[in-house]
Amino acid sequence: MQKQLIIESLSTPDKAGYNDKIFLSQDEKSIFHCQCSACPNPYRLSDKKPWSDCFGWIACTPKDKPIRWKCESDKKKGKCLILNERGNVPTRNLDVNNNAFYARGCLVHCGYSETWQGSKACITLPPAIWPEFIDKFLFGEQGLLYIIDYSKTILTQPMIPN
Numbered sequence: 001m002q003k004q005l006i007i008e009s010l011s012t013p014d015k016a017g018y019n020d021k022i023f024l025s026q027d028e029k030s031i032f033h034c035q036c037s038a039c040p041n042p043y044r045l046s047d048k049k050p051w052s053d054c055f056g057w058i059a060c061t062p063k064d065k066p067i068r069w070k071c072e073s074d075k076k077k078g079k080c081l082i083l084n085e086r087g088n089v090p091t092r093n094l095d096v097n098n099n100a101f102y103a104r105g106c107l108v109h110c111g112y113s114e115t116w117q118g119s120k121a122c123i124t125l126p127p128a129i130w131p132e133f134i135d136k137f138l139f140g141e142q143g144l145l146y147i148i149d150y151s152k153t154i155l156t157q158p159m160i161p162n
Contacts, residue, residue: 003143013039013051022063056103056121066144071137081108
């Protein structure tokens with residue numbers, strides 16, 4: 001059975017860092033979990049514009065419409081997970097780069113530092129955790145990603161979609 005990624009969206013883009021959680025499961029069993037960020041950077045470093053004026057924020061996924069991922073090599077990020085074949089990934093906000101409610105070229109990749117995501121609309125993991133996470137994937141492997149809004153929900157275990 002293919003692997004699934006489930007992200008507990010706990011944070012908002014106005015806070016830097018890795019304030020969300022990601023679970024990797026296979027055969028309905030959690031095989032890895034750690035902190036991540038499903039948010040873009042709080043602001044653009046070059047001009048300090050707020051995230052909402054620069055970046056998209058990937059939307060939560062309905063159970064029947066997960067995001068597809070594939071493990072590939074990216075020229076800038078190396079081994080990572082490519083989302084929806086670099087095509088449209090729904091966003092929670094109007095992404096000014098596309099003037100639409102989607103972002104393009106989204107990845108799951110290693111963050112810039114332990115405190116700064118380095119994300120324009122991607123999902124990132126802290127550099128210290130990244131090697132252990134990405135080693136769980138083989139090049140060409142494919143799976144599904146679910147993002148669930150847990151910011152207003154209290155649960156003791158992640159909700160694993162069917």
